[in-house]
Amino acid sequence: MTSLAEGKRPPAGPPAVVVDGVSKRFTLRHARSIKDITVRLARRQALSESFDALHDVSLTVTRGETVALMGLNGSGKSTLLKLISGVMSPDVGSVRVRGRVAGLLDVGAGLHPELTGRENVFLNGAILGMGEAEIKRKFDTIVEFSGVERFLDTEVKFYSSGMFMRLAFSIAAHTEPDIFLIDEVLAVGDPPFREKCIRRIRELRDEGRTMLIVAHDIPMLVQLCHRGVMLRHGHKVYDGDVADAGSLWQADKKAERGAR
Numbered sequence: 001m002t003s004l005a006e007g008k009r010p011p012a013g014p015p016a017v018v019v020d021g022v023s024k025r026f027t028l029r030h031a032r033s034i035k036d037i038t039v040r041l042a043r044r045q046a047l048s049e050s051f052d053a054l055h056d057v058s059l060t061v062t063r064g065e066t067v068a069l070m071g072l073n074g075s076g077k078s079t080l081l082k083l084i085s086g087v088m089s090p091d092v093g094s095v096r097v098r099g100r101v102a103g104l105l106d107v108g109a110g111l112h113p114e115l116t117g118r119e120n121v122f123l124n125g126a127i128l129g130m131g132e133a134e135i136k137r138k139f140d141t142i143v144e145f146s147g148v149e150r151f152l153d154t155e156v157k158f159y160s161s162g163m164f165m166r167l168a169f170s171i172a173a174h175t176e177p178d179i180f181l182i183d184e185v186l187a188v189g190d191p192p193f194r195e196k197c198i199r200r201i202r203e204l205r206d207e208g209r210t211m212l213i214v215a216h217d218i219p220m221l222v223q224l225c226h227r228g229v230m231l232r233h234g235h236k237v238y239d240g241d242v243a244d245a246g247s248l249w250q251a252d253k254k255a256e257r258g259a260r
């Protein structure tokens with residue numbers, strides 16, 4: 001696989017994101033009701049267990065770099081993006097971010113179901129750091145990109161998941177973030193919209209925005225990204241050439257299929 005971004009690496013600049021020795025532990029509760037607790041205690045089974053979703057992960061992203069985060073399901077990619085976006089804090093280590101961050105971490109995250117598409121453009125735009133004048137100036141572009149014009153005055157709870165995602169992506173992608181975090185959303189849209197998103201990501205990349213992208217579409221990541229980081233069971237196992245990271249992902253995937 002050859003990378004489109006090869007030879008187009010951004011000039012070495014100041015760091016935009018510094019993740020330093022980060023670990024994150026989650027507790028999984030096995031019993032929620034009094035009955036569950038009683039049964040598990042009688043059987044001498046644990047009521048909960050904890051495990052490390054991220055283990056001593058360090059990562060520096062230079063301003064203007066587009067970095068692919070790869071790894072099988074459950075390897076810790078989304079957790080890492082949540083730590084960078086600030087919606088979650090690490091148990092150990094630190095995360096420093098320089099600039100305005102726009103995260104697209106969940107389909108429709110940040111859209112309010114009871115509000116219309118139009119109201120959500122204003123609300124979500126403001127949450128993502130745009131002023132009212134800026135939103136008004138970009139309103140038509142955002143709506144046109146999303147393709148939800150006809151449903152603009154409908155509450156978004158009536159939108160399909162694809163429409164939800166299109167509006168959410170469109171708002172976030174037009175906030176001119178310094179750092180743009182994209183998690184899996186590209187898997188949800190229909191193919192023409194996906195192509196549009198990829199074009200927009202490429203534009204943002206060529207404008208010199210910093211991006212971290214999580215996806216399972218490895219050829220797309222290889223095309224779009226300057227660099228690839230591979231996670232395995234919460235550990236960073238590779239950080240370097242995006243095509244090589246892609247090959248590691250393919251090998252893990254093959255091993256996982258073989259193990260089933």
Ligand SMILES: Nc1ncnc2c1ncn2[C@@H]1O[C@H](COP(=O)(O)OP(=O)(O)OP(=O)(O)O)[C@@H](O)[C@H]1O
Pocket residue numbers: 026027028053071072073074075076077078079080
């Ligand atoms: N809030 C939470 N509470 C408990 N466990 C969690 C929580 N969030 C994530 N996990 C667990 O942490 C591990 C890492 O999850 P994460 O979503 O970061 O992986 P991922 O690499 O993004 O996976 P996928 O590709 O499936 O989205 C998983 O085992 C997941 O079940």
